[in-house]
Amino acid sequence: MERFTSFDFGLSGLAALFHEDWIHVGRVEEVVYSYLSVGEASVADEAQQKEAAALERDVVDLAGSSLNDGRIEMLFSMSTSWNYRFQGDEKGRVLLGRISRACRRWQAMYGCVPVEADAAWSSQAVVNEVCDVVGETSLQIPEEFRRYFGSEVTELRDALDACARSASADLAFRLLLRIHVANFIPVEHSAWVRYEGIASQLALGEDLLSSLEFLLPDTGPRSN
Template sequence: MGGVEEVVHSCLSVGESAVADEAQQRGADALERDVTELAASPLSDRRIEQLFSMAASWNYCFRGDETARAFVERINITCRQWKEIYGRVPAEADAAWASQDVVAELRDMLATCARSASADLACRLLLRIRIANFVPVEFFARVRCERVASRLALGEEPLSSLEFLASAAGSTSN
C-alpha cells in the first residue's frame, strides 16, 4: 500500500540497517534493470499497465494521465535514489578506502582545506568523514586527534565521535 515510491522502498527495505546487504543491492539492480527494459520494450503503455496491474493483483490502478512509462520511470528514479542512500559499500568493507591513492588524495584535500579555509574545519571534516563511514580510529591516531581537537577547541562532539570510532577499532585503552 502507498505510493509507488513507498512501495519500492518497502520492497527494497533494509530494516534498521544503514547499508543494504549484497542480496538487497542485487534486488535493487534487478528491479532497475527490469523497469528499464520494460520501458524500452515495444509494448504499448496499455500492455505495460495490464502487466503491472496483474502482477500487483489489481491493487494498483493507473489513474488520470499517468502513463505506464511515466510509472516505470518513477520506479527507476526511486531505485536510483535508494541505491544512492543504501547501496553504497561501507568504507571499512571497501578496499579502495585503504588504498594509498585514496588516502593520499584525502590527505591532500584536507591539507588544502586546512591551508585555504581553516585547520579546525579540516579536522571536523576528517572526523565527520570517518564517523559517517564508520572508519575506525586506532588508539595512537585517536590520541593525536584528541590533542588536535583540544588545541582547536572543537568541543565535546568530535571527542565523543573519536571515542566511538576507537571503540569500533577495539582499542579503547593502551
Template sequence: MERFSSFDFGLSGLLSLFHEDWSQVGGVEEVVFSYLSVGEAVVADEAQRKEAAALGRDVAELADSCLSDGSIEMLFSMSTSGNYRFEDDETGRTLLSRIGKTCRSWQETYGCVPAEADAAWSSQEVLNEVCDVISSTPLRLPGEFCSHFGSGVAELRDALDACARSASADLAFRLLLRIHLANFIPVEYAAWVRYENIASKLAFGEFLLSSLEFLSADADCG
C-alpha cells in the first residue's frame, strides 16, 4: 500500500512549518490551517483529507502515550530547531490539544476520512527496527540543545523510544528524520542504509527520506 503523499506528512510534516519566521503566519491555529490549506478551492481533495487524518492520528497517539509533557516538549523543540518555544503555562499536551482541535475544525468544514493504515506499518518487526536505530544511530546534537534542556542525546533517545513504543513507531521514525533535518545532524552511511530499509517498509514517499540526502553526502550516500 502506497502512502497518500510523496513528502513528509502528519505531525512531523506540520513541524516543518515552525521555522524561524513562523509567527508571521499567526498563532498555532493559523499554522495548522496553513498546513492544511486548500488554497482557492471550496472543497478539499482526497489527499488533503488524508493529510488531516494523519495529523489528527499523530496528535492523538502522542497525547495518549506514556511520554511526559517535558519529553513531548523536547521532541517539539528539537523538531523545530528551537523555533517553537513553550511559554507561560503551556505544556506539550496543551499544544497537542490546540493542534488537534484545529484539525477537527478543518475536518468539520472540508470532510473527514479515516487515516491510512497498513498492518506492516505497525508490525513488531518495524517497531524493533525503529527502536534499534533510535538507540544506535550517531546523533551529534547542536550545543544549544544541552544548554536549553540541561540534557543530551540519551534523553532524546529515550523520548523517541517511548514515542515508538507507546504512540507509533511510524511517527517516532518521522520525528527522528525531522530532527536530523531541522538541526543539520549528519547521517552516517550505515545509518542511511538502515533508514532506507525502514522507509521502504513504511512505504514512505520518494521525497521524505531524500530530503536528508545532503546530510549524508560526506558518507557517499544517496
C-alpha cells in the first residue's frame, strides 16, 4: 500500500511550519489551517483530507500514549528546532488538544476520510526495528543547539522509544527524521541504510528520506 504523499506528513510534517517566523501566521490553530490549506478552492481533494486524517491520528496516538507531558513537549520542541516553546501552564497534551480540535473543525468544513492504515506499519517487527535504530543511532546534537537542550540524549531516545511502543512506530520514526533535519544532526551512513529499510517497510515516500541527504557526512549542510 502506498502513502498519499511522498513527503513528510502528520504531526512531524506540521512541525516544519513552526519555523522562526511562525508567530506571524497567528496562533497554533492558524498554523494548522495553513498546513491544511486548500488555497482558493472551496473544497478539499482526497490527498488533503488524508493529510488531515493523518495529523488527527498522530495527535490522538501521542496524547493516548505513556509519554508524560514533559517528553511530549521535548519531542515537539525539538521537531521545530526549538522555535515552539511551551510557556506558562501550557502542557504537551494541551497543545495536542488544540491541534486535534483545529483538525476536527477543518474536517467538519472540508470532509473527513478514514486514515490510511496497513497492518504492516504497526507490526511488532516494525516497532522493534524502530526502537532498535533509535537506541543505536548516533545522535550528535551540534553545540549551537545544546543551549536549548537541557536533557541528556538518552532522554530523547527514551521518549522516541516510548512513542514507538505506546503511540506509533510510524510517528516515532518520522519524528526522529524531523529532529535530524530541525537540529542539523548528522546522519551516519550505517544509520542511513537502516533508515532506508524502515522507510520502505512503512511505505514512506522518497522525498521524505531525501530531505536528510544534506546531513550525510560526505555532503555536509547545504546552504539555502
